[in-house]
Amino acid sequence: MLYTLIMDYKGGTYLSQGLGNTLEEGMSSAVLSTDFSNVSDFSSIDKQLLIETLNENGLAKLDGLKNAFCSTALIDDSLVIAHLVTTAET
Secondary structure (H helix, E strand, C coil): CEEEEEEEECCEEEEEEEECCCHHHHHHHHHHCCCCCCCCCCCHHHHHHHHHHHHHHCCEECCCCCCEEEEEEEECCEEEEEEEEEEECC
8 A cells, every 4th residue: 555644743744655554564664755854863763763653652543534544753852743644555
C-alpha cells in the first residue's frame, strides 16, 4: 500500500509518502523519506525515535473518514502531530 504522511513539527508541515504492508510499515517508510534538513539538530537518531514513538503511541482512526489515521509524539520537547492516509494499493 502507498501511504501519505502529513506531519506538523516545530512550526513546519512535512509531506511524504511511503510503502508498507501495514499502517506501521507505511508510517515508518514515510518518516524515513521525510526531509528534516531545515530543522536544526534533527539527527537520524531523532528520526528513529520519531518512528518508534509514533508507532508505540498507535495510529487512531479518524472518525467519519476512510483510511485516515493520526498519531502524536514528543521529540526534543516539541509536539509532533502526524496524519497518515492510505493513498493507493500498489
